[in-house]
Amino acid sequence: MTPETLAQALLAVLTPIADERRPGEPLELAASDIVFERPRNRDHGDWASNIAMRLAKPFGTNPRELAQQIADGLADVDGVASAEVAGPGFINIRLDAAAAGALAKTIVDAGTAYGTNQTQAGRTINIEFVSANPTGPLHIGHTRWAALGDAIGRVLAASGATVAREFYINDAGAQMERFAQSIVAAAKGEPTPEGGYAGSYITDLAARVVASRPDLLELPADEQIVVARELGYQFQLAEQQESLSKFNVLFDVWFSERTLHAKNAEGVSLVDQAVDRLREQGHVFDQDDAVWVRTTDFGDDKDRVIRRSNGEYTYFAADAAYYLNKGDRGFAHKIYLLGADHHGYVHRLKALAGAAGDDPEKDVEVLIGQLVSVGGARLSKRAGNIIEMDDLREWLGTDALRYSLERSPADSPLALDPELLQKRTNDNPVFYVQYAHARTHNVARNAADSGVDRSEFAPETLTHETEAALLGALQEFPRIVAFAAEVREPHRVARYLEELAGLYHRWYDNCRVIPQGDDPIETVHRTRLWLNDGAGQVFRNGLDLLGVSAPERM
16 A cells, blocks of 8 residues: 555545534545655554644544544555554554555556656756856866756656756857967967966867868968867867766757857847847836846845946846746746856846746746865866866766765765775665665575566565565655655655665565575565565666666676
8 A cells, every 4th residue: 555545545534524524515635635754663653644633623623533533434444454543643554564565566567667756747847957168178066066957857857847957058258269269379389378278178179170170270360269169169068968978967958058149030139039028027127328127126136237338238138038048948947056156146047037927936946056075086187177077987986976966965065985985885875775776686586596486476474574664665765756856855865765775685684585495485485576676676766866877786
């Protein structure tokens, strides 16, 4: 019996109680409104509900009296072994072994679908993260945002949302000119220009540009800059895309900032249109020959200039055009994952949403990720002043790096211990979880060699206390995924998997899938294989949500 079916049963019990206590008033309650929690002390049962305390006042009674009436009704439900009232009105529910154990087959039959849910169904969400300048390698900060952003997208999709992972390419502005000037200088063997980009990666890019255009240095100076900018941009962006792909992060959209400034046939850009559209909403005003957006109407600390008195647009104008463009592409909800130095963008983007006619509290989220440090990490030999994503991945491995970056909240500073992450011991969280998964496969292989298969399933035989604890945790997985999606915190999946691994190892130590010695194969052994394989499926599904592999052997 899953929490969903138990909720349906409790709702069926509540309906006649409501009719009795409030004649003529319909019970405006759905099964999805009934929430169960796992009691910390397993002696208190499998599930606990506070529904009686929520409904006592509108039902005109005290919580304990209502709880007892509900408990009496639940006691007659198939699959419920007992229902008892505790404290001020909690209902502790214990399932019988057959009802609890049936979950093992449910998980195996569901396969990769187990844990998916529809709590975010109907939502179209655009999540933007990483969004680096295409002027250099991705660094340690980008690495954290890549891992977190991708995992948030995965749990949202698993919860029924339509999700687009988007990379905003900052390919317009003065930094692109400095980038091009740096490449040309390197091609000529000249020093890096003031404010330019240094490092051997620029030298390498220059060599690639010259190989692609041997006539580069024969061109007029202004054409040299254009060619170097476009080819260098192309090569560097491809390198960033390859770095992310190797890190198991794939984007649905690569959005070029240049498209916001490009003129259409009428000579109007998306930035031009953005100013007009915001003006139509009534939040644009003219002052001192400049055009402003009254963002203070929506909690910003000051109004923002969108077009300067000299006619040039500000960065805020591009932000506005980009925000509106996301809505035009069908994304009602926008999530921005930004670096630790972008706190000022929170009010700015929310104010922009309000000025665009959206709800700043519902239609836009800005998540600020904190810094991450890695003990003993070396600065990039190519870039000289950063720790590169590729160097970290090659040093620590994709799985260890992703998992360790995702098992902590985005808003907490993080210090990684490379020595720990490279250990093959239970002290290493990713090894601990992956080893538990590999153990489920080892059990299945040994079972097959010993003639134990899944030809029988008798859930009532799963009576050991470690089986009840393991089944209880497996039941929690869909709720964990849904909650992780709701609060945008994939670390909850990682922490759940670590707890599940501990429960699985304890079950493994106490319950045999393979008979001892010459003992015959019994129904309980075959049933335990279902439970073993169900646990393995949940490990796989959970690790996949984190973009981490689930090895079958370790």
